[in-house]
Amino acid sequence: MDGSSSPPLNYTSPRIQREVFRSHLLLSDQEILDLGIRPCDVELYRRRHYQASFSINTWYDALREHTFRTETVDLSFEEAQSIVTVFLSKRQAGVDLSKERDILQKLAVRLDWIIKNDFNRRCFIKLNTRSPKDAPIYDFNSQTVKKAIISEISRLEPQERDDNNETIAFVKATNRCLVTSSGIEAVQVLTRSMRIYEDLIKCIQFGEKHFEAKLVIREWLEEVINKPEMEFRCFVCKNQMNAITQYFSMCHFPDLAPRKEEIQKKILHFFDTQLKNKLTHNNYVVDLFIGRDRILIIELNPFHNGAGAGLFSWATDRDTLMNGPLEFKILLQPAHNVREHVPDQWQRLISSEFHNSEDEDDEDPDIDEPVAYWPWTLAAVMVVGSVITGRLTSRFEI
Ligand SMILES: Nc1ncnc2c1ncn2[C@@H]1O[C@H](COP(=O)(O)OP(=O)(O)O)[C@@H](O)[C@H]1O
Ligand SMILES: [Mg+2]
DSSP states (O other): OOTTOOOOTTOOOHHHHHOOOOOTTSOOHHHHHHTTOOGGGHHHHHHHHHHHTTSGGGTHHHHGGGBOOEEEEEEOHHHHHHHHHHHHHTTSTTOOOHHHHHHHHHHHHHHHHHHHHTTTTOEEEEESSOOOTHHHHHOTTOHHHHHHHHHHHHTSOGGGOSHHHHHHHHHHHHHHTTOBOSHHHHHHHHHTOHHHHHHHHHHHTTOGGGOOEEEEEEEOOHHHHHOGGGEEEEEEETTEEEEEEESSTTSOOTTHHHHHHHHHHHHHHHIIIIIHHHOOOSSEEEEEEEOSSOEEEEEEEESSTTSOOTTSOTTTSHHHHHHOOOEEEOOOSOOTTGGGGSOHHHHHHHIIIIIOOTTSOOSOOOOSSOOOOOOHHHHHHHHTTOEETTEESSOOOO
């Protein structure tokens, strides 16, 4: 069935009401209390533990040949606190960040060594939970993001410039800005991301004794950025694949419909011959990239409504997601509201650059709120060539 289909109105399934999702990865109250967690934090801890059970380190060894080359770095409690403080300071004037600067400078040195030696200065950085992919989208002051958006849209022929294609170009441009070439850039993107802030808060709240967070550094693959239509989210429950959706569910990719059957076969073959046997998880949401001659696992997410359902809905398709039979949804025509996925500030930029719209603001995009970013570019210039024997000889300057 396709994205346009919907269940009959009189359809009811007794399982929708009755079936409760179970997983051995969901700790019982007692198991959590035995760890010394306060009773009021039991539910939050259960969620954090469940999410952490899907992080890359839990499946990387078994499936390393099918994913990006990856290194994992432990994040200390004080490093996490510093990232959180710096993130918040961008919304608040006059915060003294000297302590955080020192801590994050050392983190940048550690990361820089790995990014240089293991990844030849091109990598993707994330937490073991989520990535900072929101950072470029909301970094309205960034000339790099602005140039990337203009450059990506410029590649479209004038007759191709519609809301759908421009939104796809926007997605590619902002994702491309996630390529990281130094420890400083890594710390910079982490401290600008609301998603990183939210995830770290969830780890910090249980105190240092129970703190655990990891940074994940992955080989950068441009192929993934260039072909967003080839990313798919697959829902596996009780070790059975029940649903597949295009990952960027707001965009219409005309090339997908004729290839739907072929893609479904590839995904199912990969699932049957690789994932199913090599993963110890039984329930998960897996994002796959279908490359020309291989399939890559982008990430595993908990089987939980915290993982976006794409063209499905956790509320109305729960039975399909949990029990099948397999449905594969793609968007068959452009969505009228596709442009809603581009923030207003960037829409204004696109209009002024490409549509000569007279009633649009011709100025550069403004910032909504006072955001005093660290002048990282200046810091980067100061640091060039200064990584000597593992130490940065220059300080970050604010
Ligand atoms: N190593 C990589 N190289 C290039 N692009 C990547 C890489 N890893 C992820 N991406 C892109 O970034 C997006 C977000 O990465 P992902 O690991 O799924 O983080 P999140 O948990 O925040 O969704 C992916 O959907 C993919 O498009
Ligand atoms: Mg993802």
